[in-house]
Amino acid sequence: MRARLTTGVLVLLLLLAGCTGGGHAATGGRITLRFQSLAWQQESVKATKELVKEWNAAHPDVKVEYVQGSWDSVHDQLLTSFEGGEAPDIIHDASDDLADFAYGGYLADLRGLLSHRLKSDIPQRSWRTTTFGDGVYGVPFLQEPRVLVANATWLKKAGVRTPTPEHPWSWPEFRQVTKRLSGGGRYGVAWPLKEPVSATLNLSLSAGGELFHRGADGKVTVRFGAADQVVPRTVHDQANTDHSASPTTLGSGGSDTLPGFFGGKYAMVPLGFSYRQQIAQQAPKGFAWQVLPAPAGADGLAQGVSPQTLSIAEDSPHKKEAAAFVDFLLRPRNMVRLALGDWMLPTGTRALQDPALHTAENGWATGTALAAHLRPAPAQSVRGYPEWKDKVATPAFQEYYSGAIGLAALRHRLERDGNLVLARYQR
Amino acid sequence: MRTSTTARAGQYAALLAYLAFLAFPFLWLVSTAFKSPRELGSPHPAWIPRHPTLDNFRQAFDAQPLLHAALNSLLAAAGAAVVAVVIATPLAYVMARRRTALTRAATGWVVVSQAFPLVLVIIPLFLVLKNLRLIDSLAGLTLVYVVWALPFALWMLAGYVRAVPAEVEEAAAVDGAGRARTLFSVVAPLLAPGIVATGLFAFVTAWNEFFFALVLLKTPEKQTLPVVLTHFIGAEGVADLGPLAAAAFLATLPSLVVFAVVQRRITGGMLTGAVKD
Numbered sequence: 225m226r227a228r229l230t231t232g233v234l235v236l237l238l239l240l241a242g243c244t245g246g247g248h249a250a251t252g253g254r255i256t257l258r259f260q261s262l263a264w265q266q267e268s269v270k271a272t273k274e275l276v277k278e279w280n281a282a283h284p285d286v287k288v289e290y291v292q293g294s295w296d297s298v299h300d301q302l303l304t305s306f307e308g309g310e311a312p313d314i315i316h317d318a319s320d321d322l323a324d325f326a327y328g329g330y331l332a333d334l335r336g337l338l339s340h341r342l343k344s345d346i347p348q349r350s351w352r353t354t355t356f357g358d359g360v361y362g363v364p365f366l367q368e369p370r371v372l373v374a375n376a377t378w379l380k381k382a383g384v385r386t387p388t389p390e391h392p393w394s395w396p397e398f399r400q401v402t403k404r405l406s407g408g409g410r411y412g413v414a415w416p417l418k419e420p421v422s423a424t425l426n427l428s429l430s431a432g433g434e435l436f437h438r439g440a441d442g443k444v445t446v447r448f449g450a451a452d453q454v455v456p457r458t459v460h461d462q463a464n465t466d467h468s469a470s471p472t473t474l475g476s477g478g479s480d481t482l483p484g485f486f487g488g489k490y491a492m493v494p495l496g497f498s499y500r501q502q503i504a505q506q507a508p509k510g511f512a513w514q515v516l517p518a519p520a521g522a523d524g525l526a527q528g529v530s531p532q533t534l535s536i537a538e539d540s541p542h543k544k545e546a547a548a549f550v551d552f553l554l555r556p557r558n559m560v561r562l563a564l565g566d567w568m569l570p571t572g573t574r575a576l577q578d579p580a581l582h583t584a585e586n587g588w589a590t591g592t593a594l595a596a597h598l599r600p601a602p603a604q605s606v607r608g609y610p611e612w613k614d615k616v617a618t619p620a621f622q623e624y625y626s627g628a629i630g631l632a633a634l635r636h637r638l639e640r641d642g643n644l645v646l647a648r649y650q651r
Numbered sequence: 652m653r654t655s656t657t658a659r660a661g662q663y664a665a666l667l668a669y670l671a672f673l674a675f676p677f678l679w680l681v682s683t684a685f686k687s688p689r690e691l692g693s694p695h696p697a698w699i700p701r702h703p704t705l706d707n708f709r710q711a712f713d714a715q716p717l718l719h720a721a722l723n724s725l726l727a728a729a730g731a732a733v734v735a736v737v738i739a740t741p742l743a744y745v746m747a748r749r750r751t752a753l754t755r756a757a758t759g760w761v762v763v764s765q766a767f768p769l770v771l772v773i774i775p776l777f778l779v780l781k782n783l784r785l786i787d788s789l790a791g792l793t794l795v796y797v798v799w800a801l802p803f804a805l806w807m808l809a810g811y812v813r814a815v816p817a818e819v820e821e822a823a824a825v826d827g828a829g830r831a832r833t834l835f836s837v838v839a840p841l842l843a844p845g846i847v848a849t850g851l852f853a854f855v856t857a858w859n860e861f862f863f864a865l866v867l868l869k870t871p872e873k874q875t876l877p878v879v880l881t882h883f884i885g886a887e888g889v890a891d892l893g894p895l896a897a898a899a900f901l902a903t904l905p906s907l908v909v910f911a912v913v914q915r916r917i918t919g920g921m922l923t924g925a926v927k928d
Contacts, residue, residue, distance in 0.1 A: 258869070262886075264882055264883065264884065264885040264891070265885065265891065266710070266713075266714050266891070269714065269882075290871070291869060291870075291871060292871050292874075292882055294865070294878070294881035294882055294884065295881075295884060295885055295886045295887075296881045296884050297861075297862065297865055297881075300770065300773075300862070300866070301865050301866050303774075304773055304774055304777050304866045305866070305869075307774050307777065307778070308774070308777040308778055308781050308786070309781070310777075310781065310786055310787075310869065312869075318886065419887065477887070477888055477889075478887075478889065479889060479890070479892070482692050483692055483693060483694040483696070484694055486692050486693070486694055487693075487694025487695070488694075489694065496887070498885075498889075499889070502692075502889070505688040505689075505692075506688045506689055506691060506692030507689075507692065508689060508692070508693075509689075532886075
């Protein structure tokens with residue numbers, strides 16, 4: 225019925241339709257590239273649009289068209305565009321979303337396209353986030369560590385040592401501090417763990433937790449060892465043993481914890497670095513806040529990140545020109561403008577030296593000091609990770625953090641159930 | 652049977668609670684739209700903004716082309732509503748009045764077709780529209796909305812047609828009216844409330860639709876309101892809450908206004924002649 229109706233209506237509407245073609249235009253020797261940007265904060269949209277304008281002014285033969293994308297549903301939207309051969313030439317995304325597109329042949333291998341300057345400016349550890357198999361399928365350009373945003377007045381009054389990137393808290397010390405700060409209906413920390421898996425796995429790198437282990441045969445298995453248990457156990461014990469972590473925020477998003485933080489209910493909130501923008505905007509007048517490094521473990525301040533990336537569609541007929549635009553967009557000064565707009569850290573070593581990123585204001589200096597410790601998120605190149613995360617790890621971590629199951633049960637589920645899921649993807 | 656005062660009070664209390672439940676998200680949206688960032692971060696949220704501000708609206712209009720997007724939404728939604736009703740009305744009449752194996756099968760298929768999830772059809776649909784050169788065009792999007800709304804519109808209108816007594820048509824025939832005259836002069840006016848309700852359904856469905864518009868439209872100037880609203884949302888669900896609420900509030904207004912204007916006529920029309928004086 226629907227098919228028949230479709231045919232009928234198609235005929236009807238085709239008569240009325242103002243048809244337009246799509247794709248990558250090249251008219252009269254002038255090339256038009258479509259750049260889909262996911263910038264969303266006013267400052268970053270403005271910075272990105274300005275850069276596009278500057279490019280267009282300097283390159284009359286290669287016009288870049290700014291297309292506003294959205295983080296919401298970007299994966300499905302890109303997948304459909306790729307399948308339909310209508311993808312933008314230059315694609316803004318995040319490294320943890322690239323695996324399927326890279327393995328699916330939708331993205332261009334950038335190794336032969338990028339300039340030496342750009343390749344050498346971004347550290348190898350960042351390039352690893354966009355390397356799938358032998359190819360490089362995106363340029364990692366913005367990243368954010370997880371930091372502790374703290375009520376400075378509260379910490380000062382309590383007389384606790386202020387951690388710095390040079391002398392961070394250890395995980396046991398962090399637990400002690402939150403215990404000391406708690407009491408009277410107030411909590412030392414509020415963990416916003418609506419998405420518990422990425423937060424736990426990324427922070428676990430500090431304790432040497434890898435969780436995913438690749439064997440000699442190239443297959444990945446889950447092993448929830450002692451190092452992997454440090455962070456989850458700390459959070460669990462804070463929430464269920466010490467009562468120094470608010471039990472109500474364990475299912476909340478980062479923004480949801482801010483009213484309680486401003487209201488003096490929580491002394492600290494672990495958040496992504498870019499949340500500072502919201503805090504700066506929403507904090508009550510006179511509210512003193514500071515950015516502290518996340519606790520350190522056996523591997524120091526290491527933590528996993530999935531940087532924002534710029535990729536080029538394999539179908540683009542103008543890859544060289546697209547790569548030149550990416551190179552322009554990610555010149556050190558431009559990378560700084562994008563980073564400031566998004567309140568994130570650039571990956572480029574020269575951009576990271578910019579004085580604007582070393583000011584104490586809004587905690588920039590603390591975040592910048594953490595850049596050298598950021599590693600690829602442990603799971604992003606593991607095939608089957610999204611299913612493992614949604615079906616196994618998320619409910620298991622949620623139950624563990626709420627106190628419904630113990631560490632042994634968590635381990636059992638992550639390993640036994642998890643490896644069954646991963647095995648299906650590695651036959 | 653008389654209802655006791657206590658029971659009546661209970662009924663009203665339940666009704667009020669239900670109304671409050673339905674109104675809560677909208678009232679919260681309105682409240683948020685007029686709050687400053689500081690008030691949004693307040694640990695003691697209030698229904699009525701302490702310092703009402705229009706800054707969120709200003710920012711929303713500055714950041715995104717809301718009016719243009721609203722116009723695109725209006726064109727697609729109104730177009731879809733009109734075309735869906737024009738196609739669905741005669742089809743629904745046939746489905747309701749001619750009880751053959753074919754109409755029964757068609758009715759069944761209409762119901763079954765509602766079960767297909769969006770993601771199942773989006774890629775084939777994208778390819779079909781691409782071959783027809785209807786990607787990135789409001790006409791293409793309107794076509795999709797028509798097709799998407801048709802099954803339910805058909806099912807809904809068929810119900811209205813069944814409610815019109817066949818005797819009315821027989822009486823018209825006895826008076827010498829032909830088939831076309833019966834349909835246009837007798838049945839159509841009686842179906843008016845149903846046609847309006849179906850049109851509204853198609854309009855609101857298309858007005859609120861997000862995913863097709865996201866996937867099918869590429870040019871920023873052609874994007875519809877729900878797509879533009881997502882530009883206020885960042886990675887991991889972080890949102891620019893004030894401007895988002897302001898824009899979302901404005902986006903809900905057309906549906907509310909249309910319903911407020913038409914609602915009385917719909918119910919009035921539905922009840923006309925229901926009871927013999």
